[in-house]
Amino acid sequence: MTPVFSSPTLPLADVFNASPNGVILLQPIWHVDGTVVDFAFTFINDRAFSKSGLLKGWQAGTTLLDWYAGKGRVGLFDQYVAVFQTGQSIHFSDYQPDEDEWYELTAARVGDQLMITFHDVTQANRALRLMQHQRDLLQTMLDTSPAGIVLYEAIRNDEGQIVDFRYVLTNPTNARVTNQSVAEMTGQLLSVVSPTAFYGDFLQVLVSVTETGVPRQFTFPFEGEGIRGWFESTFVRQADGVLFTFLDITALKDSEQQQELQARLLQTVVDVSQTGISLYRAVRESLPGEEVGSIQDFQVVLSNQQAQQNWGLPAEQSGNLTALGTQPDEPDPSSVLDRFVRVVETGRPETWETRSPVDGRWHKVLVAKADDGVVVASVDITESHLYQQRLEDANAALNRLNEKLQRFSAVASHDLQEPLRKVKFYGDMLLHEYAPTLTEEGVILLKTMREAAERMQRLIDNLLFYARLDAGLADAKPVDLQELVGQVIGDLSLNVQGAAIDVGPLPTVMGDRIQLGQLFQNLVNNALKYRRPDVSLRLQVRADRVTADELPQLLPQPTEPVSDGFWRIVMTDNGIGFEPRHAERIFQSFERLPGRTVGTGLGLAICKQVAENHGGFLTATGEPNQGATFTLYLPKATGEG
């Protein structure tokens, strides 16, 4: 390399030229007042020249300030002057923006000249900056990563076996999860930071990855050192160690588990339910674009055990409604499809009763819209269905029986009475027209026959009356009992001669005059029939009011509350009475107490039925040879006096 100008005064030129550093000598240019105003280049070595970029625009005779001006920069003139004046050398870095080059410079006064030595550090600087940049990037990533990151370095013993791992680096996310700071962990041993991990499977995983180089990836639960959670993790070998990254998915896992639990719970509830439950999704015709196609079928999405049992639904949730054929309604699955479609389209639930061809039992089926499909619930109603059937059968039988009874009543009122009437009629004619030609005994026989016919007539009348009583009360009207009982006794006036009859004030009740008249007539007749032959009859009728609570306990309580209470009408006689144990029996039809042959056996049964027809009760008490007491309870109608 040839110097720009030779300097015979500077024999060291060759030495400088051999230097790997650039060397430039500057000669101060003095002003008359003794200040340095510029520097002239006195030497530039080969090395400096080789940096063509650096000395771009420099020509022989160019001063330092000219050069700077050419480069358009202020440069280091002032510093150079200071170095020259103080003799204090400086060392600094200089950046050449034009060339994007970095230089390390030393400026020192050498005699009356300034020597600048420099070398290019651009390459080194670049590498350094790149490294710095990468480190910054890494740090940012570490600091901001949502994943926990740990770089472990294996600690080996003398035999080369891994005995522990050291935290080479970690990040804030890991710090947050473990409740330890990054600084606390960095450089520490795994055995110190997390004994649980060290003595657990975690260490084994680290060892295996370090030794084999095979990355591992799995989700694991961890509990220890105040940590409890689920972690999705990756283990990758890194040098003689492992890069461990993980995501804390505890919240996700918890909600997942919660959902699973609830789903299991729901399934259990659904499965133990006696109600068959199944869910269907509509299968629609696929149309281009946003258009919704018409429903073509339904697909089973879910069904519980009961539904599977009842309707033969498949346990694995698949299959279309139409394909299932047997379900959930016979005889025509398409009618069920129509119903389902209607429910989805109208949103209105439908319900019907049907017999399952699968289990042969009756079910009440309820179908309601659920999203784009239906939910079907079915309840086994076989028992109630059978019960209903039995009830209807029994009702029909009862109706048939009633009809028969009605027919019997019609037949009896004519066909039974007709011959009897003839017997009576001709007997009467015999008595009237032929009595003179009959013997006395013949007349007695004839009279006995007529009396028998009369009894038969009474029996038929009573029977017919009793049969009609079952119809209940057709039309209740106010009945003045005082007047009614008076009339009954009046009608029996011939028979009650010599009897002391005392009828206390009696109320007016709502009822059937004919039925009530029959009741009192039968009761008075009863008293007359069973009077004591040696004692004149005393008959007393009294009335008072009682509340429903005061009714005798033995009586069936009224089904509907009788707010106004009851009239209690008590008829007491001093007749032959009866054994108290017969108190119930006397009311039964065709029952006559021992030794009593008079009567039809229907009188008191009629009385009891009349009382019940009026919503009341009739009871009897008695003592042999003391008398009998009949107590009639009639509900007091609203507004009665």
Next chain:
Amino acid sequence: MAYNNLIFTADDDEDDRLLLQQAFQQQSPGCQLVFFADGDELLSALTNTPPHELPRLIILDLNMPRMSGFEVLKRLKAHPRLRVIPVVIMTTSSRPEDISLSYQSGSSSFVTKPASYDRLLELVQITRQYWFETVTVYSEF
């Protein structure tokens, strides 16, 4: 037009027909009874009778073979010419249902057949007095 004394009677019971005949003869000999054994006979006779020979009263039994008294009554009351003739139901039955249905079907009176001859005579007398002497029946057939 002069009133006749005709009474048409439908009753399947021969005994009753004889008793009634006897009672009328004894009690009200002026009345002329014409007997029919069932409703069919009665109806066909009535429809074939010229207006001036129609009876002033019909006595009708309820319980008869083939056609019940109710059916006869219904047809009589539906007939434009015959509907005006009063009908007395005389039957063994005393069922309230029969009584009410008789009146609803247009009978003028309901009588239960008496069980003694005296009562029958009484009834014949009352019937004659009422229908032939007391009330005025429609006579323009």
